[in-house]
Structures are given as C-alpha cells and as structure tokens.
Amino acid sequence: GQNIDQPTEMTxxxxxxxxxxxxxxxxxxxxxxxxxxxxxEAPTFLSYNVLDGxxxxxxxxxxxxxxxxxxxxxxxxxxxxxxxxxxxxxENSNYQLIWGAGTKLIIKP
Amino acid sequence: DGGITQSPKYLFRKEGQNVxxxxxxxxxxxxxxxxxxDPGQGLRLIYYSQIVNDFQKGDIAEGYSVSxxxxxxxxxxVTSAQKNPTAFYLCASSxxxxxxxxxxxxxxxxxxxx
Numbered sequence: 001g002q003n004i005d006q007p008t009e010m011t012x013x014x015x016x017x018x019x020x021x022x023x024x025x026x027x028x029x030x031x032x033x034x035x036x037x038x039x040x041e042a043p044t045f046l047s048y049n050v051l052d053g054x055x056x057x058x059x060x061x062x063x064x065x066x067x068x069x070x071x072x073x074x075x076x077x078x079x080x081x082x083x084x085x086x087x088x089x090x091e092n093s094n095y096q097l098i099w100g101a102g103t104k105l106i107i108k109p
Numbered sequence: 110d111g112g113i114t115q116s117p118k119y120l121f122r123k124e125g126q127n128v129x130x131x132x133x134x135x136x137x138x139x140x141x142x143x144x145x146x147d148p149g150q151g152l153r154l155i156y157y158s159q160i161v162n163d164f165q166k167g168d169i170a171e172g173y174s175v176s177x178x179x180x181x182x183x184x185x186x187v188t189s190a191q192k193n194p195t196a197f198y199l200c201a202s203s204x205x206x207x208x209x210x211x212x213x214x215x216x217x218x219x220x221x222x223x
Contacts, residue, residue, distance in 0.1 A: 004151065008149075030209045031209030033209070033211065040197075040217075040219075041216065041217070042199060042214035042215060042216050042217055043152075043199070043214050044214070045211040045212075045213075048209065048211060050209065087151070087152070089151075089152075091209040095209075096154070097152075097154070097212070098151075099144075099151035099152040099153075100151050101149055101150050101151045102151065
C-alpha cells in the first residue's frame with residue numbers, strides 16, 4: 001500500500017526552530033509537497049521538492065532524500081501565526097497526490 | 110484576483126437528501142479535484158478531472174457524482190448513497206500535465222448531514 005507518515009502533533013516556542021518529518025512509501029515518486037492549513041481553512045502551498053537536497057524559502061526550508069523516502073520541513077524564527085497543520089503530500093508515478101494526515105503545530109509564547 | 114470559490118461555507122442537510130457543492134475557478138486551470146477531509150486523516154480524493162467533459166474516480170468515489178461541462182466549474186453531488194457524508198469538502202485546481210504542479214484550494218464546504 002501507499003502511505004505517508006507524519007507526527008500527529010508538535011509543540012514549539014515562539015522564536016525557536018522546529019523540524020516536521022515526513023516519511024513516505026508510494027508507487028513511484030514524482031515530487032513532494034508541503035502545505036500549511038490553518039484550522040477550518042484551505043491548505044496553502046509552501047514548498048515542493050523533486051531532487052534530493054534542501055530548498056530554502058525565507059523562514060521555511062524543505063529537505064528531501066528520495067533514497068530514504070524522507071522529507072522534513074524546517075520552520076525558523078517561529079511566530080504565533082505559524083500555529084497550523086502542516087501537510088506532506090507525494091505525487092506518485094500515476095500522477096496522484098497521496099496525502100499525509102498532517103502535523104498540528106502548536107506555538108507557545 | 111484569480112482563485113477558487115466554493116459555496117456555501119456551511120451546509121446542513123437531512124439524511125436521504127442529495128446535495129450539490131459548487132466549485133468555480135478563474136485560474137484557467139485544466140485540472141480540478143474534489144477531496145474529503147476528516148479529522149485525523151489525510152485528504153482523500155473523491156473525483157478529478159483533467160479536461161472538460163472528462164473525469165475520473167478517485168479513491169472514495171462511491172456515493173458521489175460530478176460533472177465538468179465547463180472549464181471553470183466542477184460541482185460535486187453528495188448522494189443519499191454516501192454512508193457517512195458529514196465532512197469538510199475541498200475543491201482544488203492545478204495546471205494539467207506531467208510535471209508535479211501545486212494545487213490551489215478553495216475555502217472548503219463543511220457539510221453536516223443529520
């Protein structure tokens with residue numbers, strides 16, 4: 001079967017750094033996406049990795065290792081508005097997006 | 110401003126009734142998708158369409174139907190055959206093609222069936 005695993009919930013402190021991990025087993029791999037979703041709202045695109053390595057975008061970075069089936073999202077200088085769920089999704093070789101259940105990130109002052 | 114609209118945001122229906130959720134986009138995207146989101150679970154694909162007048166079943170299509178008569182519109186009907194229809198429904202669109210393209214999401218419709 002195909003599955004995406006992420007921690008259910010994480011807590012971090014404002015101003016700190018947090019790493020959200022994602023491991024995947026899918027039928028092939030075309031790319032990996034990270035989305036942010038605030039409670040009751042639509043997911044919004046954060047980043048996209050196709051090749052191994054780190055992609056940096058301001059306070060957010062995403063890393064991919066295809067050989068290990070592993071990615072992480074790194075959030076720096078955490079702000080209260082970063083409290084949200086972070087969804088990992090992999091596009092498989094059939095061009096289908098397989099979604100993880102999301103990691104709820106709680107930021108404390 | 111381009112985007113995706115879904116209406117209504119909240120919808121209440123009695124069991125046994127069909128209900129249609131609307132989804133409109135003005136991003137000129139060829140591909141459109143319907144997902145269902147339940148607490149503690151990832152997004153699950155109901156139906157998708159890569160081009161007008163064509164659509165494909167996703168992982169959980171039973172009890173749902175769609176149409177794609179116009180590029181901009183992809184309405185979803187939740188029929189009385191859907192055993193557990195109460196959920197948050199998200200519509201999305203993207204560029205169609207072989208490269209992975211990000212999906213843009215509408216604000217969602219929360220459907221409650223009692």
